[in-house]
Amino acid sequence: MSGGVCKRIVVAGGGTAGWMAAAAIARSMGPAASVTLVESDAIGTVGVGESTIPPLVTYNRLLGINEADFMRATNATFKLGILFDGWKNGRDRYFHSFGSTGNDHWAAGFQHYWLNGRTRGHDAPYDDYCLELVAALEGKFAHLPDNALNYAYQLDSTAYARFLRSMAEGDGTQRIEGRIAEVALDPERGDIAALVLDDGRRIEGDLFLDCTGFRALLIEGALHAGFEDWTHWLPCDSAIAVQTANAGPPVPYTRAMAHDAGWQWRIPLQHRTGNGLVWCSRYLSRDAALDRLMGNLEGTVLTEPNHLKFTTGARRRQWHRNCIAIGLSGGFMEPLESTSIHLIQRAILRLIRMLPLGAVNPSDVAEFNDQQLQDMEQIRDFLILHYKATERRDSPFWRQCAAMDVPDTLAQKMALFAETGRVFRRNEELFAENSWVQVMLGQGIVPRSWHPIAARLSDDELARLLGGIRERVTRTVAGLPGHAAYVARYCGATAAAATGKAA
Numbered sequence: 001m002s003g004g005v006c007k008r009i010v011v012a013g014g015g016t017a018g019w020m021a022a023a024a025i026a027r028s029m030g031p032a033a034s035v036t037l038v039e040s041d042a043i044g045t046v047g048v049g050e051s052t053i054p055p056l057v058t059y060n061r062l063l064g065i066n067e068a069d070f071m072r073a074t075n076a077t078f079k080l081g082i083l084f085d086g087w088k089n090g091r092d093r094y095f096h097s098f099g100s101t102g103n104d105h106w107a108a109g110f111q112h113y114w115l116n117g118r119t120r121g122h123d124a125p126y127d128d129y130c131l132e133l134v135a136a137l138e139g140k141f142a143h144l145p146d147n148a149l150n151y152a153y154q155l156d157s158t159a160y161a162r163f164l165r166s167m168a169e170g171d172g173t174q175r176i177e178g179r180i181a182e183v184a185l186d187p188e189r190g191d192i193a194a195l196v197l198d199d200g201r202r203i204e205g206d207l208f209l210d211c212t213g214f215r216a217l218l219i220e221g222a223l224h225a226g227f228e229d230w231t232h233w234l235p236c237d238s239a240i241a242v243q244t245a246n247a248g249p250p251v252p253y254t255r256a257m258a259h260d261a262g263w264q265w266r267i268p269l270q271h272r273t274g275n276g277l278v279w280c281s282r283y284l285s286r287d288a289a290l291d292r293l294m295g296n297l298e299g300t301v302l303t304e305p306n307h308l309k310f311t312t313g314a315r316r317r318q319w320h321r322n323c324i325a326i327g328l329s330g331g332f333m334e335p336l337e338s339t340s341i342h343l344i345q346r347a348i349l350r351l352i353r354m355l356p357l358g359a360v361n362p363s364d365v366a367e368f369n370d371q372q373l374q375d376m377e378q379i380r381d382f383l384i385l386h387y388k389a390t391e392r393r394d395s396p397f398w399r400q401c402a403a404m405d406v407p408d409t410l411a412q413k414m415a416l417f418a419e420t421g422r423v424f425r426r427n428e429e430l431f432a433e434n435s436w437v438q439v440m441l442g443q444g445i446v447p448r449s450w451h452p453i454a455a456r457l458s459d460d461e462l463a464r465l466l467g468g469i470r471e472r473v474t475r476t477v478a479g480l481p482g483h484a485a486y487v488a489r490y491c492g493a494t495a496a497a498a499t500g501k502a503a
Helices: 015-032 055-062 067-074 110-118 131-137 157-170 217-222 286-294 340-353 362-388 396-403 408-420 433-442 452-456 459-478 483-491 495-499
Strands: 008-012 034-039 077-079 081-085 093-097 152-154 174-177 180-185 192-197 202-204 207-210 227-229 238-244 254-259 262-268 273-279 306-309 313-315 323-325
Touching (some): 055 152, 110 433
Parallel strands (some): 081 254
Antiparallel strands (some): 077 152, 081 093, 192 202
């Protein structure tokens, strides 16, 4: 490697991961580092990561992306959370929203006041105290002052990659069309020296980003970084994705509908709806899964079904030697809580913060790997919660999930909440306290006690607190426009979306 910063950064693979990486590095590092991206038009991308979480809003802002332009280019809609159908007992539904619920005290979250209030005759559901949740279910949205409404996007990830490619190339990224035939290693150091394409071209670099998806050609195929399999906790291993025409105006939330061997997603964009079935092949055949999905669609089918096989887990070393895995090459968490694009984003921003001056520093590598694995383990635990905390015993799949042992980190969180109503987050954990509370309550875990500070309020004080929060939520939502109409005005939704009534 030449002196100074890693001057030659080679991105292997395009898609969402590759172009997110190239765009961010080219824009932030400028001429200090050259970025070359190698991809082949002959190799498809997964391209089904259509639902996102709020940190992507910040990521786009960091890159100086105009939100309306981005949403128009990706046919995006706004997302306020996820509606879960049938996860607790097969007949229920609950909503995991972004943002907060009620007003927290520094000593205790709002759930403690709500729990105490239930013993004093206040029977309004926890949902009524969350602005994002009520707005979502009423099909309302608008940008509010001081970012008072927390949101993410539902988008066409393939179009997002195209949008970022244009930006990255404008910032100097060189794209090379070609299929990688060989990953050439330095015979002395064991680092990656170059990518050799099938026509013999040799692409040399100082740092290589593996964005080759499930194939993991560099990090695993060449460097054998190892993989930690989490299938025993997250048993779904198959998915089918298909796109349909919108059957109505797009709503500002994603749906996750449980079935007897997994679940189904529904993600409304401006111009179409993304659908998919996730399942465990041990309990459902591929043909039966396809029949189930096609029998539970709304709107005309627009595409051929896209079949995917996956293993949930994490690469043991996501930075190994001079190679960093970004996206699916670093591991995969099923799309239940829309974290795939977020993990790409986290890896990219973490790499930029740790970009070496000169040779790769082992201390940076170790820290990067520790942080990446911790991110994935915390998300893993949150996903397992949806399967473990269930009353469903109506199929072998759900009986397996209910009976399985879970990681100690999750078992401790569940036990603490069930006994005390408390949730503690560690080390910049992604999911906030309110996320854990909403999902645990939704899945049927109701705390047996609450923080004593909640009992200090008199009956009148508690009534004013709870009533005032509900009144503010109701008043604010009443003043919001319909989501579809707002999207149409803000970023050019289709005419059909603009004229439809809010769901």
